[in-house]
Amino acid sequence: MARIELAHLAHSYLGKPAEEGDYALRPTSHVWEDGVAYALLGPSGCGKTTLLNIMSGLLRPTSGRVLFDGRDVTDLPTEDRNIAQVFQFPVVYDTMSVFDNLAFPLRNRKTPEAEIRSRIEEVAEILDLASCLRQRAGTLASDARQKISMGRGLVRTDVSAILFDEPLTVIDPHLKNSLRRKLGEVHRESRLTLIYVTHDQTEALTFADRVVVMHEGEIVQADTPQALFERPAHTFVGHFVGSPGMNFLSCEVDGGCAVVDGRRIRLADDTAMDGAKQGDRWELGVRPMFLELVFERPTEGVPVRITHVEDLGSSKIVTATTGGGNLKVRVGGEEEIRDGSAWVVFPPEQSLLYRNSRLCGKSAAGQP
């Protein structure tokens, strides 16, 4: 177990990266605390796997350092890093039995056979592989093969971290949930550092203590699921996490208020506009569930026209147009929605201001 520190890490798959776009991983610094279950969340192609491969040593970063407990391991090969990684698609040693597959990483490290046996029994129990330990791995179906791959990651007790690269892609949905729960149990018992890569927000939010969101080769936010929801540090996080995503309206700023389409919206955070510069791009962000839709003219509010209502049973998603763009509002399922004009009231506490796509002011404090 270790604290893994990434210092100014950047990677490009091109020989001579010239511009920012050439980098699969933009300069990134981040600390993975010991014993925490992390989810690494982001869309396909955002650099998640690159980041993982750099940590495990399969890739050498173009620049920057990787530190395990303060020890620089950037130049160490994978074998010497003591890290486990499970890949997206099952990798098993076809000709070996399931038992030998699970024993393989331990035997390569000269673990005593008795210890191997007891470790494998534990892991096979967790992954429900106990009944097929004697079978040849090559003869099994793909979800069993993936469980073996995961098992090879889990049998090692001394690893600095276990990296899971979208490990449940090939597993069918009902098994997915139970395996994810089991991973959670393993984590709570062993207090190993787990880093679980996924592009599925539900998976990330249910599994992890902390979620690290990546976007275009950068870590844009690393926080608890709750903070991700309430205080997205980047407009991308707002869009990506939550369904439907956060509303963003382009706006102007003026004396502690956001101005959308000529209407002033009060913000709770009066530091948000500090350090504003000419040419900054401002956006007002608010989650659909915090907005209030009213049909009588309120004292403060933005007039909208309702264009679409989506009934989800327990709630309704109302799409409304303002001068500044479209808004989605989540209302209770039993609420009557009349077509036509209405007003949307912005709650000052949950209305966040974004400058050049990043959350600003004191609500953003402590963010990268």
Place this chain on the structure above:
Amino acid sequence: MKTENNRAWFLVLPVFALVAFSAIVPLMTVVNYSVQDIFGPDDRVFVGAEWYREILQDDRLQQGLLRQFVFSFAILLIEIPLGIAVALAMPRRGRLASLTLVVLALPLLIPWNVVGTIWQIFGRADIGLGGVLVTALGVDYNYAANPFDAWATVLVMDVWHWTSLVALLCFSGLKAIPDAYYQAAKIDGASAWAVFRFVQLPKLKNVLLIAVLLRFMDSFMIYSEPFVLTGGGPGNSTTFLSQTLARLAVGQFDLGPAAAFSLIYFLIILLFCWLFYTTMMQLGRGSQQ
């Protein structure tokens, strides 16, 4: 699904006709020859299994068969491991990889009798580069007079000619292994040998099966190269089965025994291919609960 009718089989007819003319009819002609003694178009006697009995008791066939087995197994023992080793050592990508592929493919493009001629000259102790070199090392080398030298030359020639095939097959097999396997092996701390033994070799199983079958069949039927190189000599030391057969059929014109010989020859090849195939498939499957 219910079978509507069997008319689709008519689509197979053209292929069947072609195969009949190219393989089945000639094969049946051979069967025909093997059970008759034919003196002329209208003068033939049915002799039953007599030619078979005669041929199976024939010294030339027995010795040729033994020689043939020694040769084919020696070829497999050398070319398969060597081919794998060459494939493992080959660069995987880039210009150098293409260059290696072309160089390796060169021996495969040379006609077989030309290969024989090349080695006939190459091995000569007076003017051949190889022969002169070996002689200069102090070895009394003469493939035309010494059976051991003749065997060594034929073996080396075949290895030179055909190892590339095994190497190219293995190379394609290696290229098909996804990177994730190597990455997982690194994570698991596997040694280079373990990677070969548990990742590469199992994944090469299918191409190796093809390589073994091709090399067995081809080497078991080898004719042109030793015929040009040594003419089967010195003595009969490098006279392999096909050459014995050719002498019998087109030299002595003993068509009856030659036909029986051909069929036995064919059955031996068929039997061994089946043996290799079943064993290798069995090896891959292994023990199951």
